[in-house]
Amino acid sequence: MLSYYLLYIIFVLLSFYMFYCRQDFYLQDALDLAPELLRCYIIRNNGDNLQRCKITEVEIYRGEEDLACHACKGRTNRTETMYRKGGYLYVYLVYGIHWMLNIVSGKENEPQALLIRGIEGISGPGRVSRYLGIDKSFNGESLMDSRRIWLEKSEDIPRYITTPRIGIDYAGEPWKSKLWRFIAC
Numbered sequence: 001m002l003s004y005y006l007l008y009i010i011f012v013l014l015s016f017y018m019f020y021c022r023q024d025f026y027l028q029d030a031l032d033l034a035p036e037l038l039r040c041y042i043i044r045n046n047g048d049n050l051q052r053c054k055i056t057e058v059e060i061y062r063g064e065e066d067l068a069c070h071a072c073k074g075r076t077n078r079t080e081t082m083y084r085k086g087g088y089l090y091v092y093l094v095y096g097i098h099w100m101l102n103i104v105s106g107k108e109n110e111p112q113a114l115l116i117r118g119i120e121g122i123s124g125p126g127r128v129s130r131y132l133g134i135d136k137s138f139n140g141e142s143l144m145d146s147r148r149i150w151l152e153k154s155e156d157i158p159r160y161i162t163t164p165r166i167g168i169d170y171a172g173e174p175w176k177s178k179l180w181r182f183i184a185c
Contacts, residue, residue: 021151024066030112057118060180068171073112082111091139100127158184
């Protein structure tokens, strides 16, 4: 009986190690990370239980030159998290009511983030954050060290489509037409 229990513990630990997303995963450029995120689950530990939610839709915001990206105005208190190396959460409030959950990617001082627009069964970034209980306290949180939230990769490789990002006409061309919204099919 003890050996069965020990084997089970080893299996669980190896599974966690194999599927847990480590720092190098997040250091990818946002264009490379976007389709990889569609293979991932967000794991949210709210203290009472674990929520395991498959990511189904992301949008890329990439650098100071991207006029739809918050970093286009340069480094500010609000955007400071985007300038960190990949693997941190960038969370901000829109319209005074919706928290937006973003995953920072790439190298330090090269601001990039991917907005989580959808998870299985829930569409819309505000709804995603509300469902997961995301608020300002998550801004700057490390996905590698957090006990509240992290990502795990799945073995499946989903098919996906790309479309222009939503609600960024203000950015003008070419930014509003870039196919930087990734949706699992």
